[in-house]
Amino acid sequence: MTHMNRRRVLRGILNGGAVTVGLPLLDCFLNTNGTAMADGKPLPIAFGTWHWGLGIARNVFEPKTTGLNYELTQQLLPLKDVKQHINVLTNFTAFRDSAPAICHHTGWVIARSGNAPRTNGDVVETIDVTTAARIGRTTRFKILAASAVNNVRETFSYDNPTTPNTAETSALGLYTRIFGPDFQDPNAPTFTPNPAVMVRKSALSGVMNDIKDVEKVVGAEDRARMDQYFTAVRQVERQFEQRLTKPEPIAACHSPKALGEDIKIGTEVELVSSRHKTMASLMAMAVACDQTRVFNLYYGGFDHTKLGYEKPHHACTHEEPIDEKLGYQINHAWFTMRSIQAWAEYVKVLADFKEGGGSLLDRVLVMGTTDVGEARIHSIDHLPILMAGRAGGKVKTGYHVDGGGTSIARIGYTAMRVMGLDIPNWGTNSNNTSKELGEILV
Amino acid sequence: MFRMKEKTSISKRRLTFLRGCAFVALAACAIAACSAPTGVQNDAARVATLQEPDTKGAPTSVRLVTGAQLLNTVAYLFGPDVKTITRFPPMERVEGLLQIGAGRAGINDNYLEIYRKASTDVAALVMDVRRRNFLIGCTPANPNAADNACATQFLSRVGRILFRQPLDKARTDEVVGIANTAADTLGDFYSGLGIALETLLVSPKTLFVVDRAEPDPARPGEQRLDAYSLASRLSFFLWNAAPDDTVLKAAESGEILTPKGRAKIVDMMLASPRLEKGVRAFFDDMLAFDDLEVLAKDPQIYPVFTGNAVGDAREQALRTITELLVTERSDYRDLFTTRKTFVSPALAAVYQMPTNSSWMAYEFPKDSPRIGILTQAAFLAGHSHPGRSSPTLRGKALRELLFCQKVPPPPPNVDFSAVENPDPNIKTARDRLDVHHKNPVCAGCHKITDPLGLALENFDGAGQYRENEKGAPIDATGALDGVPFNDPATLGKVLHDSPALTSCLTRRVLSYATSNANADAEVLKYFNAQFGMHGYRIPDLLRVIALSESFSRVRAPESTTKTADAGALTNAAAK
């Protein structure tokens, strides 16, 4: 689909003369995504983010050609079974303007919020939060986040600088959160409404009364605007109602078997990887059961360790000598390769999850970010992003795209447009963009 | 006209040529004749200045508050630190103003979600343990349960400001009921109060400014704004925020409806430092600075013009405007000849000058080419292409934004190759455009826009000064409607003396104040003359307008059918 430029739409309306409605009806240009209910309409689209730490080694990561049929490089080799489901996006820049370069921070913050941070934790609303406001209103969790990184203080999701959204760091914790006592199985015979939701729903009645009041004193055209507003409030109310009524059965939703005991805490890659795989499966089922439509999973920060090698990943990027023959750091390359492998495993979990006539990947879009480009020098240019999923047919996969040094905010912007957000542009200062990544759009 | 005679001695031949050119241009391009008062002479109009012509007033409207207005109101209530970083939905620019677009904007479910998010953010901040003790004004008997008295006290006080009039008993009970139920259900007084505050923040009574009319007792058969609507209109006009306690009190007592009472309130508002926010908001709107939010320059051509520079350029223009027009109460026309401004580190780099580590007041030296707001980065870079300057865009902006004229879009099927892929042997924009002008279809409009823009060709697409383009010296001469100039300084002077400049400003201020772009020509003439009599001082113009009949008189919107709506209006008025 061609995304209609908002300004062009505006001009169209203006040139057409009569302007009886405001901008919001631009909504009609969006397709039916995001609002599909459990009543036979297409399954809803969903958005995920993923994170791995410490970037890449460019010379063994970046494919030499772009488009379809690019050759997998050494670090991308683990992707060979899922190549058709993903897009590899390389060579994007995080513009920081006059903001300082904050190690391990600036890169991902700009990728996820479009805004260069001035201090650690100076993160404005991240893409998952913005997207959840659009597509995550009816689900039990607006956002569900889990982290295989064993650190509750490490998160990549913020409402604003003072409100980080923490992630669940234990697999058992994640299981309990989704499928524990509060889980309302859509296929179960019983249902108990949540009192907090009830309170919020009933609070809306005051707003609706106010609308009726206002309607009494305005002219016909303005009454149409109030009607539009009333409809919007009604929709929010219906979304609450939906959360207060027993959901329609979902064929693909099966509460997974309870985890007997937690997967051991630790930083060793095999442990992390097993936590990550379990979390990935739980996350997939949470999306299938429509418990959430926005899901964050973090594979790595930077303290993963390798059995028999004394340095954790981060120290390794700095401390390990470059192999004189190979021209790169052998152990660092191994860590990165494991990260890419974890991504492959995640994508495979989603691809193998069958629902309807296809797989979960058909209706999700997952954006995998990292904090730096070239790891050894912790650069914030040459940043890569990995993407998976077709977002209900709006995204094509199997491509390598070279960003040509443009802002990494373009990817987030593209993702949000795909998720149906009506935003004319995104990002601040030099990261402000209205340029989608046309190469991967259908 | 007098000045023009002076100038003719410079180059009679050239002037004749330009005059002829302008005539051709007008004929060919049919520039929209919306600058009616242009050329009306002070002498002739002076009689008309004494009394405001009879007016039928502006149609009542319902305006969506802008994000800035909402945040200013919230800041008034809860302090400057209670703000959200929400990106509010954009308005549509109508008749040159977003403020008029606000009269057409609505809220669909996507936009409601944005306002809901903002309201959740605000409520959370207010109920924060560090703030609530300072902001709520009472302590619940039991923090884990409802407290009717405390909730009532807080919500009725806050609701009055947000709704811009007191909540009636039923509404108060309703919102307190929400707070109480939520507090008891959630076992927390502050959570309950927060939910109730959220509903006030997303109420249409907060988000939409509704003009309510009542019969004007002084003029039978005519309608005026009721006291609260007048209070709101004044406050959004002068402060870009909802009325404060004092203004609301004047509405409650009805004092605001008396000429004396209204003057007292208006003078208080004009004397307040909050006027600066109001004037900023107006000029930000009139000069279309929202376009700067999406301005991007080619970083390889203009490395110095970073995202920071763009933001600072807007701030610089607004600081220049408020300092000159509000703080110093100078003549509006001086904006185009002043050398005083403010400079940030990012802008200093564009202007190739030393600076401090933060903003500083600065006066460009007498021999500097920087003179007037048109030689600042916001205008120069804002109306250029990403990689080069554009005399056409600059000229068009000047015509449209400062003269209230409309320059038609280019006709279809035009060959732009002369400007887009120019012959490398042609060095300057003037020469490139000359080639383009050979096409008679284009020449008509370009002769309206380009001469103005060409005077600014000493500034490149990022607003940096240059004397040459690709090695060829730049010729910055031109003419405005027959009056010649030869550099940015003389352009500023010519603008300063152009009647269209002040009449357009008058028109825009009145449109902005009343959300109506279709005032009578006679009314505009009157305000324009008043503006002149007051030495073109903005606060004085604001005062004249705020106290005028045109400001408070209203009529039903044209398209409204008579029946039910008229009844509703009457009902409202009868209350």
Place this chain on the structure above:
Amino acid sequence: MRVFLSAAFTPIVMAVLACGSAQAQSARQTPVDAFIPEPMPPSVRVVQTELDGPLFADAAGKVFYIWPAKGQRVGRTGDEMGKAPNCEDTVIKVSAGTMPPYPAGLELPEADTRPACTQVWPPFLAANDSKPVGQWNIVSRANGSKQWTYEGYPVYTSALDREAAAPVGSARIRAKGDSGNLREPIGPLADVPAQFVVVSSQTGRFLARVDGPVVYTSDKDAPNKSNCDKACLGEWQPVLAAMAAPQSRGEWGVIERSPGVRQWTFRKMPVYTRIADSVDDKYRPHGFDGSDKPGWHIAYVRLGPNIPKGFSIQDTTRGQVVADPQGRTVYTHACIDDAADMQPCDHPNQTQAYRYAVCGHSDPVRCVKNFPYVIAEKGAKSDNKTWSVVSIDPASGKFAAPGQAGALNVWAFRDRPIYTFIRDKAPGDLEGDAWGEMNGFRNGFHAIWMRDQFGLFNEETRRDQ
């Protein structure tokens, strides 16, 4: 070695006083550090401390600490939120290898007498019938006993704390970087409007705006009256308050600067930030330059303790440090070991092996020569708990027994002796600062900073209060 002539430094000291440093202001304000009361277990109370403000303490006044887990260069130490405590009763005798290139499993110094974690950090135990309250909860220890937690982290006291309300175990003013995993004293929130934070510093606890800049007051103002005119407003920015809220409370109030504009007052004085104090940069933190302007003062909630009589404050290339009566920069030794329980190793009651390594290549005699103690004059006394005179046995580096022959009476900071450094030749020299392992964070010497011009502005300061 050049002789340090105290007369030569007088002008500098004078200059410092003229600049309105904390020391000069000490007479003007009384120490009050208001906090927001919160629900606490019955035996917990809040004590006022000199440098760290109000802290939670046990019935005897001993301050509480937590130990949130933190990643090290290798591995991770500390307590995980909501999990069982990692500070245990068993004695650890070998290193954890958190700091490359040193491997795990090396025998720790004086391993035979090394105490268990809980001997240094006794858990704050809960009774069997204790009930969670507010942020306080209960977690089970491995041995079955119950321990209080605060915000999910197990709570401890410190065996190093000898006096009530005098935290020696650890401080809010913290070392950064690879400093191991230090314990954190815990306390209630400061009762200041949300636009402000209280920052702990050696000069006292001062107000800053929540987004960074230091808050000042002006001598030109009168109580509840601002005299900051247009020229003044070009440099100073009033901290504005809401216009329509009650907000007077405790030591806080508002004044109406002009119609519709309200400014916060603290202890009746209008408060400002300085526009040029740059704060929007991680590496350009709190600018204190406003305090160099005549008539302007940092707004202290509570002034820090007086430095010992005769000591001075000296300018360096990056701020101001405490110096001895001869103008020599004084240093403290800070140390945290490489065991899984990360015990401190910088107190006279603990092993001196670490200090000896960095002050004299493990030769105690060289140590005393390189980093001499600062001898206290006979009868010298401190007027506060932060500075003190202690008796040290120079042979062992430990506290001397009462009346022990050869013992030295030396100045101590937070119960640890201070030192000068032989390589410092002139006032303001800082050769001994960051001297030691990991820039002196893990085991080394640091000056006592009264003004840190280039310190990192970081989340921990922000979280301070």
Place this chain on the structure above:
Amino acid sequence: MTRTLLRSATVGLGVALAISAGSSASVAETALKNRSIGYVMYHENRSIYETPEKKECPNGFNTGPSEQIPLWTPGGNKTVLGTQLDYEGEVLFPGTSEDRFPFNYVTGNVGLGLNLDGKVGPNDFTSPDGERGIDNQFYRVMGCVYNYRHDGNTSINFPRWRSQFPYNVYVIELTDVDSLANDPDVTVTTYRGTDNLLTDATGMGYLPGGSQTIDMRWGKKFIQKFRGKIVDGMLTTEAKDLIVPTGSYFTARDGIPDILYRDMRFSLKVNETDAVGYMGGYVDVENWIIHSYKTRSTPLQIYGQSLLPSIYRAMRKMADGHPDPETGANTTLSTALDVKFKQVFVKHPDDAVASAGTNASTTLASAGN
């Protein structure tokens, strides 16, 4: 084809901009004001000559703490005292005994830098373009330590510290300048600046035209005045002792150390936008070792395999300047820095008069106990 062009253009953005901006005519017209012009340093590294085949290090690179600490105590001591504390003590108080480990020096005679003593000695280097007599024994020692080579961690980080850390903002001001092309008598004054450097949107490309206010409150120690001359755009100065603020991110909170250079001089190609070239002089061995350790403690020395006790011994061995009056042993090592500056407008605080630091060399001690 288009893509390739585009990409290479973007890849080079930071660097390309830095160079192309130099041709900006408008800055040229304004930069030299009142016979003075300022520059701020945005790049600094040690002058190290490298060949792709690493010919200069025929025995390979030196190994670092990771490799050597397991061998530190013969027989494999298993105590903290015998390994960690012994090694750290040795770094702080290095002995003069023979190094237990072999050290790989740069061999050959090609090197970069300046001829400091005006002589051509047997150990001197010849530049790739044939200039003889170059004194750079620092390169002789460090050329085969990975940290100091171009893609070594220190070499990557030094320019960043120099350009991004406020403590390190280093400004030179040329005064009494009649022409930037030729002027027999100019003055060069060094300062610490107090402002962020002007960059393009990437934050990595530095631009001329910024401003720097001089630090007269804390930075007087860094002020030094040099007499110099400009010949065909090449600025050279007399040699003087100089203290250069050189902190790292890792010591932002505490213990920012400075480097003492003896007989330092400038040799820079200057124009209206840029000053690029060498600073050459001598590093004090004791001062330098402690500086290195304070900015990069042992775990960070691992980053580039630098073993400070061995480096100390090697430096002592190769020292070629400033003999100790008592022992006669040389105490300093000739060195050169690759430096790049961008034009800035220099602002002096109103109340301060620029004056040269009085005794740079005496305020930093050069000997321990």
